[in-house]
Amino acid sequence: MPENLTRPNTATYLTAKGFCLTSAAWMMVATLAGLVAAIELVAPDLTGNITWLLFSRLRPIHVNLVLFGFVTPGLLASAFYFVPRLLRTQLYSEKLGIVTIVLWNIALIALVITLGAGFTQGREYAEMIWPIDVGIVLVFILIFFNFAMTVKNRKEKILYVSVWYVLAATILTACTYAMGNVIWQPDSGALSGIPDAILLWFYGHNVFGLLLTPLSAATAYYIIPQVCRSPLYSHTLSLLGFWALIVIYTHIGTHHLLQVPVPTWLKVVAIVDSIAMVIPVMAFLINIWYTARGKLGLIHEDIGGKFVFTGTVMYFIVSIRGSMMSLPDVQRVTHFSHWVVGHAHVGVLGFAGMIALGGLYFTIPRITGKPLFSRFLADLQFWMIVIGVAGFTIVLTISGLIQGNAWLNGETVYRILPQIHIYNVVRASLGLLIFLASIAGCYNIFRSLFLTSGENS
């Protein structure tokens, strides 16, 4: 672990900066899309005949922008900072980094336009049409290449666990994204029938398993020891967590299909491995939490550390929920209900999103050499997101249980709508909170990178 926090004079960290801005800006668009969609669940005639603002068009825009516009670039931003630092070298090519940022943003703009206009392949997380898919795979390969060459040029002999995760996440996602989007079938981007469902959920779950989780783990493994000023608790746990994650997480996609006619043995594999997820999850969490033991004061002082540590707590919650939901008796109630939406929000916003933001706030002062523009705004954003995501979880869990139990009891979907109405109202209000948080974050990050010096300077 490099303990030296001063900035090497020659490094520019242009790529890291670019991904910071990408993440901060798209977080606003992504959360706005989610907010409008949530309002439409309460006021379905709100946007009338504006086709691109229909709930059913906004939903995939929201989901894909959160995954690929806000969280992934946010996590990559800190990776582009800490990977060269950990290797005591510079990024292989900042130029290539800039190319990937430009390509990435072109893909995101194209994503919004095409999905808004109704050009979609209709498969969750794999909606984008073929040219965008190709672009995204290409970007992942270029990013992997940039990191791999940085590793090759390194001056530090030992590869720290964060570097393992970054290398694995980028190369494995390039593969699973291409597979899951059936990139060899440009027209449909799909297989037929049940095999399509199996492949889709293999891929869909690996967006979290092989992209967001490893990148978040990489960021946490870098930031928590730095903030706590102590070495990582255990190398063995790092090893166990890393390999167990790749082996186990990849097996569990079919737990989305437990009530669908897929082969029973595959369901058994998915359920068993969903429970076994406790191994990589706890290996990572014990490692991080023992590193932080007795150091919570230091974490509280560092806004980046505060976000990241909260993210690890959310990871615990989302993982427990995830393992539980894979049990057939539980899933009988939760499947198809708001419970699942709540689960997704703890995972992507609470865990990966919090860690992405923590990464940004930790990284930015170190690449600009100046303090953050406003610690107050960052703190405000922290609490808005904590309240928002905790609220989402509570509200959507309650309404999910109402839906699931009512359906199980023989009530029709229509009859339950008035019962979940109030929860949809609260959900939209919390969405407003998250959207405002994203504005605060974007403003803060923009000012920190470009304009006046911080309030502390």
Next chain:
Amino acid sequence: MKMTATAIVSGSLLILIAVVSVVVILPYADTSKTIPSDLFRTRTSVEKKGRALYISNGCVYCHTQSIRAVDWGLGAERIAQAGDYLKDRPILLGSQRTGPDLSQEGGEHPDDWHLAHFINPRFTRPLSIMPPFKFLKEKNIDILTRYVQGLGMKNADKRVERQKLWKQKTIDAYESGVDQNVAWIHENVPKGWRNIPTPYPATDAGLARGRKIYQDFCFGCHGPVGDGMGPAQPYIYPPPLNFTTLKGRGISGGIIYYQIMNGITGTAMPYFKRELESEKIWDVGNFIAKYFIDQIDADMEPKGIDASYEP
């Protein structure tokens, strides 16, 4: 273990290959032997076009096509089989059930109900939170309806045929004038039901409940004053029943109950036996009889033994 770059990259790729062969390729080999199920048929070209509209407008985000063994609602008569999905590319199982499952939607309603419902879902279902699809215009709504009416394949075809058969009969009856129409409607209620008065008293509380049910379920077609001039009326033929025409034409609580429970296939009047329990149907029937028909037989003989809650 020494974690070199080669070990990390090749190790994780090897694991990925091994896992993909177990959880993707092996199941692919397993499921590629799937044979068509008993209700499977290929889609017509207009149904394929309708399916493209279904995908491009994101219907899949709120409507599942995945009937499970634990389901009760629409389509639950038929639990999904692998052979049902054979030609679905992509498969549209869905992950959220904000609206009803549509696996067996075909033939559940006649086409005119779908037209009114797509123009604005609240025209036929006042509590719906589905977006309005008026912008598709009638031509595309018709294409989308063809797909929806094919959901359930061979089973849907049988139901669509039944809708057509009764649609013609209800139109003939409607066009033969009010007296004949009402007589025809009553004739098609099983005889036993016709002579049953509402066995429960029309209390103030019961009428208030009936009014709430009316607003949540009936309002869109039959309108605020029960004259059949709800917002769905312009799209529906034969038009929604004007309750005032029932007065003095042999109406009874039993007939009202039966029609709400069973619906009138061929018309836009759906059955409500899945959505409304017995008391709710009697309550809304009393509400209609008292306020719209102005002829109520609640609590009249023969009513059997009084229910225990009656004062």
